[in-house]
Amino acid sequence: NAGVTQTPKFRVLKTGQSMTLLCAQDMNHEYMYWYRQDPGMGLRLIHYSVGEGTTAKGEVPDGYNVSRLKKQNFLLGLESAAPSQTSVYFCASSYDGALFLRGNTIYFGEGSWLTVV
Amino acid sequence: ELKVEQNPLFLSMQEGKNYTIYCNYSTTSDRLYWYRQDPGKSLESLFVLLSNGAVKQEGRLMASLDTKARLSTLHITAAVHDLSATYFCAVRFLHETGTASKLTFGTGTRLQVTL
Numbered sequence: 001n002a003g004v005t006q007t008p009k010f011r012v013l014k015t016g017q018s019m020t021l022l023c024a025q026d027m028n029h030e031y032m033y034w035y036r037q038d039p040g041m042g043l044r045l046i047h048y049s050v051g052e053g054t055t056a057k058g059e060v061p062d063g064y065n066v067s068r069l070k071k072q073n074f075l076l077g078l079e080s081a082a083p084s085q086t087s088v089y090f091c092a093s094s095y096d097g098a099l100f101l102r103g104n105t106i107y108f109g110e111g112s113w114l115t116v117v
Numbered sequence: 118e119l120k121v122e123q124n125p126l127f128l129s130m131q132e133g134k135n136y137t138i139y140c141n142y143s144t145t146s147d148r149l150y151w152y153r154q155d156p157g158k159s160l161e162s163l164f165v166l167l168s169n170g171a172v173k174q175e176g177r178l179m180a181s182l183d184t185k186a187r188l189s190t191l192h193i194t195a196a197v198h199d200l201s202a203t204y205f206c207a208v209r210f211l212h213e214t215g216t217a218s219k220l221t222f223g224t225g226t227r228l229q230v231t232l
Contacts, residue, residue, distance in 0.1 A: 033220065040126075042205060043160075043222040058219055090159065092220075106150065106207075106220060108160040 003027065006091050006109035013081040013116045021076040021112050023091030031094045032074035033058075033106075034066060036087040043090060049074055081116045088113050119143060121208050123223035130196050131231055138191040138226045140206035149189045150207040150220070151180050160205065163191075196230045203227045 004025045013019055023032065030051050035043040035058075045058030047066040055066045063085060065077045074093075078085060094106040120143040130136050140149070148167050152160040164173045166182035166189060173180050177200065179192045189206055207222045 035222075040224065042121075042224040043207075045219050045221070048219055056219075059221075105162050105165060107162075108152075110159045 004091055004093055004107050004109040006089070006112045008112060009110065010113045011115070013078075013114065015081060015083060015116060017081050018077070018079050019081065019114075020078075021089055021091075021114075023074045023076070023093075023109060025072055025074075025091075025093040025107070027093065027095075027107065028071070029093035029095055029107075030071075032068065033092040033094075034064070034074065034076045035090045035092065036060065036085075037090060037111075038087050046076065046089075081114075083116045086114060086116045119208075119210050119221050121206060121221050121223040123206055123226050125226060126224060127227045127229075129229045129231060130193075132197055133195050135195065136193050138193075138204055138206075138228075140189040140191070140208075140223055142187045142189075142208040142210075142221075144187075144210060146184070146187075146208045146210055148209045149182055150209075151178075151189070151191055152205045152207065154203045154205065154225070156203075163204075193228070196228075198230045198232060201228055201230045 007022045033048040034046040037043050044060050046064050049055045049068040052071040067075045089112045091109040092106050122141045124139050151163040154160050164180040169184040171182045177194045182189045203225045205222050205225045207220045209220050
């Protein structure tokens with residue numbers, strides 16, 4: 001059982017380049033999330049999805065786009081990378097889809113280390 | 118504004134001592150999570166707290182939730198070096214419609230247990 005898988009794990013980009021981070025989950029989860037983690041700032045939500053074909057903005061969406069064409073995949077795109085996007089990116093997924101769904105756990109991927117020079 | 122505040126941000130403690138990490142949040146939530154993160158690693162789920170007065174324990178860690186005070190605590194009993202890590206609380210805030218919403222994280226508490 002792979003859980004949540006992120007690719008690539010490490011990447012160095014030049015300013016202005018584009019790239020896509022892929023998140024795949026094999027748990028049939030409805031909700032998927034992309035977070036970035038920066039020193040001293042915890043995790044901040046970039047975008048999230050409540051189901052296939054739907055996406056929504058989080059706290060820090062600028063400079064990123066996402067797509068959820070298939071339920072198991074959530075893609076995070078950087079169209080024109082900037083040094084401020086140097087960060088560790090985490091994907092997560094969960095079953096959440098109803099207010100009173102209990103005992104839910106959110107599962108995280110291993111992280112993707114991105115450096116923009 | 119949705120806010121989650123943790124304190125302290127950094128905690129250095131000796132083995133065998135007890136301490137508490139605090140997590141305050143700004144508005145109505147239906148669940149609160151505690152996670153552990155080791156350096157360079159992903160987040161490991163520790164506890165999910167669902168209701169007022171909920172208390173969960175695992176080994177030397179105990180988490181509690183007071184929804185009226187909008188406060189959760191993570192208590193460490195008789196700390197050991199293996200507990201050294203960064204601990205995050207995360208709060209699921211509710212939309213006005215009552216549907217599930219996004220998860221907002223605290224800034225984390227870096228715990229260092231010294232011998």
